[in-house]
Amino acid sequence: MAEIIRAENVKKTFTLTRKQRLLEKGAKKKVALAGLSFSANEGEIYGLLGPNGAGKTTMLRILATLIRADEGEAYVAGKSVMRDPAGVRASIGFLTSELRLEDFFTPAYLFGFFGRLRGMDDAAIARRREELFSKFGIDSFAEVRVRDLSTGMKQKVSLVVSIIHDPPVVIFDEPTNGLDVLTAKVVTDFLLELKGQGKSILLSTHIFSLVEKLCDRVGVIINGRMAAEGALAEVRGEQSLEDAFFDIYKREVTGR
Amino acid sequence: MKNVLTVMRKEFARFFGDKRLVLGTLILPGLLIFVLYTLMGAAFTDTGEETLTVRVLAPSASFAAYIDALETAAGEEGIGIAFETAEGDEEALLEEVGESFDALLVFDEGFDSLLVPGAPAASRPNVAIYYDSAVTSSLSAYNAAAQLLESWESGMSGLFNINVSAGGDLSTAEEARASYYAMLLPFLILTFLYSGCMGLAPESIAGEKERGTIATLLVTPVRRSELVVGKIVSLSALSALSALSSFIGTFLSLPRLAGGSIGETLAAYSVGQYFALLAVMLSAVLLIVSLISIVSAFARTVKEASAYSVPLMILVMLVGLSSMIFGAADVPAAVFLIPVYNCAQVLAEIFSMRFSALHLFVTLASDLVYIVLLVWVLARMFKSEKVIFNN
Numbered sequence: 001m002a003e004i005i006r007a008e009n010v011k012k013t014f015t016l017t018r019k020q021r022l023l024e025k026g027a028k029k030k031v032a033l034a035g036l037s038f039s040a041n042e043g044e045i046y047g048l049l050g051p052n053g054a055g056k057t058t059m060l061r062i063l064a065t066l067i068r069a070d071e072g073e074a075y076v077a078g079k080s081v082m083r084d085p086a087g088v089r090a091s092i093g094f095l096t097s098e099l100r101l102e103d104f105f106t107p108a109y110l111f112g113f114f115g116r117l118r119g120m121d122d123a124a125i126a127r128r129r130e131e132l133f134s135k136f137g138i139d140s141f142a143e144v145r146v147r148d149l150s151t152g153m154k155q156k157v158s159l160v161v162s163i164i165h166d167p168p169v170v171i172f173d174e175p176t177n178g179l180d181v182l183t184a185k186v187v188t189d190f191l192l193e194l195k196g197q198g199k200s201i202l203l204s205t206h207i208f209s210l211v212e213k214l215c216d217r218v219g220v221i222i223n224g225r226m227a228a229e230g231a232l233a234e235v236r237g238e239q240s241l242e243d244a245f246f247d248i249y250k251r252e253v254t255g256r
Numbered sequence: 257m258k259n260v261l262t263v264m265r266k267e268f269a270r271f272f273g274d275k276r277l278v279l280g281t282l283i284l285p286g287l288l289i290f291v292l293y294t295l296m297g298a299a300f301t302d303t304g305e306e307t308l309t310v311r312v313l314a315p316s317a318s319f320a321a322y323i324d325a326l327e328t329a330a331g332e333e334g335i336g337i338a339f340e341t342a343e344g345d346e347e348a349l350l351e352e353v354g355e356s357f358d359a360l361l362v363f364d365e366g367f368d369s370l371l372v373p374g375a376p377a378a379s380r381p382n383v384a385i386y387y388d389s390a391v392t393s394s395l396s397a398y399n400a401a402a403q404l405l406e407s408w409e410s411g412m413s414g415l416f417n418i419n420v421s422a423g424g425d426l427s428t429a430e431e432a433r434a435s436y437y438a439m440l441l442p443f444l445i446l447t448f449l450y451s452g453c454m455g456l457a458p459e460s461i462a463g464e465k466e467r468g469t470i471a472t473l474l475v476t477p478v479r480r481s482e483l484v485v486g487k488i489v490s491l492s493a494l495s496a497l498s499a500l501s502s503f504i505g506t507f508l509s510l511p512r513l514a515g516g517s518i519g520e521t522l523a524a525y526s527v528g529q530y531f532a533l534l535a536v537m538l539s540a541v542l543l544i545v546s547l548i549s550i551v552s553a554f555a556r557t558v559k560e561a562s563a564y565s566v567p568l569m570i571l572v573m574l575v576g577l578s579s580m581i582f583g584a585a586d587v588p589a590a591v592f593l594i595p596v597y598n599c600a601q602v603l604a605e606i607f608s609m610r611f612s613a614l615h616l617f618v619t620l621a622s623d624l625v626y627i628v629l630l631v632w633v634l635a636r637m638f639k640s641e642k643v644i645f646n647n
Binding site: 067087094102103109113116118 | 259263266273473475
């Protein structure tokens with residue numbers, strides 16, 4: 001299978017604020033990515049696993065061109081995130097909890113707005129809206145302002161807005177975080193459906209069951225480095241993914 | 257261009273969809289200014305038109321002759337004070353000051369005969385003015401009577417007269433009004449423009465950062481410059497509407513303050529001057545919106561952006577005040593390269609009817625360069641993760 005996402009020795013260091021320094025024992029900088037490399041193939045679901053602060057979200061933000069890597073290079077759908085960020089943004093659907101929707105507007109308005117920003121005409125927006133709104137049950141609250149929706153409803157709206165342009169690559173950061181079991185099921189089923197349509201999906205999570213259910217291949221990030229990577233069966237071996245993860249973590253952190 | 261229009265439509269939808277925002281930004285400023293200035297104007301006018309009553313005990317014949325001469329010269333307009341001869345006991349009259357009449361003048365016995373040129377101060381006759389400073393009309397009567405007595409006393413030496421048989425104010429009523437507008441309006445317009453921008457720009461830029469909605473826009477393929485231009489143009493249009501509301505309120509109520517009617521005020525300026533006024537206001541609003549947007553982009557929250565914008569507001573108000581203090585200054589064309597100050601100066605020139613096409617051109621051309629530069633800076637800031645994700 002052809003590579004659809006490739007990260008090559010990506011490094012990223014953040015300068016910490018005064019408050020953050022208190023949490024980092026006075027260090028002025030924090031290395032988020034220390035030369036991370038991985039690749040995801042076309043048509044597969046690739047899971048990035050790792051504890052909080054491992055660098056998963058930073059890597060996804062670099063791939064979504066929200067921030068730039070200090071060193072290294074990354075490609076999405078053959079386009080460089082450094083040299084062709086607009087091309088990358090046109091090829092991906094990106095969903096993360098840090099991306100919010102203006103809560104003054106209704107889902108219907110936002111869908112139209114982002115559709116137009118994605119270069120879609122009114123007819124294409126209407127077709128896509130009919131398809132996605134009915135699939136996620138958004139029709140019933142399409143004209144209700146986002147501020148009046150529940151967390152699950154908001155997540156559904158964010159999700160459909162992120163894939164309005166039917167992108168070949170979908171990048172989701174903790175897509176089921178904070179959702180009730182019913183909404184989480186809708187999201188995971190939809191990811192499988194996208195895979196069935198031949199889309200490539202990269203998701204970051206720390207929920208082992210989600211990875212075991214969805215992912216073809218897995219990358220375990222610890223302290224900004226790829227600690228283990230491969231097919232799900234290879235990474236977990238004979239044990240559960242959770243046990244395998246803790247073995248990898250222990251090996252990386254303690255060196256044993 | 258299509259994306260710029262999409263962003264603008266969203267900003268307009270956000271604004272016009274919020275009734276409280278529309279009321280607070282477009283309706284209330286103009287309405288409140290109109291009501292306030294009209295009330296102020298009414299208060300001034302009422303005081304000016306009221307005839308004050310001053311009673312005179314033991315009147316002096318020469319003072320009465322002086323007042324007669326003044327009343328004859330003033331004609332129908334009158335001198336604003338009605339002098340009445342008082343009768344009765346002084347103590348009883350003092351009880352009525354501020355109630356039955358506004359002030360009491362008491363001339364010394366034999367006042368006229370004691371008027372001797374060169375007499376020592378101790379032997380000069382006295383005029384006592386009794387008034388009640390707690391009553392506005394009584395205080396006004398005291399001021400007016402004291403002024404009349406001062407001028408009568410100054411004229412006693414009789415060496416020369418000032419503006420009796422010739423001389424006087426050569427300005428027409430229109431010119432006097434124009435001068436008044438030139439002094440007041442540039443400051444007010446710049447203040448209104450800034451207030452309009454302050455209410456909108458921090459919310460649109462820092463507010464989107466604070467709420468995390470800016471990142472959602474940044475993951476679309478839209479160019480940062482398109483986002484910036486869409487925001488700046490829509491914010492400028494909305495701020496200009498807000499300023500227009502304030503301006504209309506001011507313009508409709510100013511005749512009450514300056515005298516004349518709304519029709520006379522409107523007719524005082526040509527169509528070309530109105531277009532020039534519009535062009536300068538748009539130029540100023542674009543400049544101010546761009547500046548506040550840059551300040552807001554640095555801020556992490558709307559509150560922070562508003563705090564950062566305060567020094568800028570003081571600066572803009574000081575620039576506006578310069579036209580209030582100095583009027584339309586006779587300055588070289590190069591001075592019109594100074595942003596914001598050039599707008600204040602051109603506004604003062606327009607209102608004082610000393611409009612210069614060269615100054616307008618230099619102002620608009622230089623401001624256009626500054627605006628393009630500021631938009632470029634803001635677009636660069638939108639690309640910087642340190643600025644956009646500093647919260």
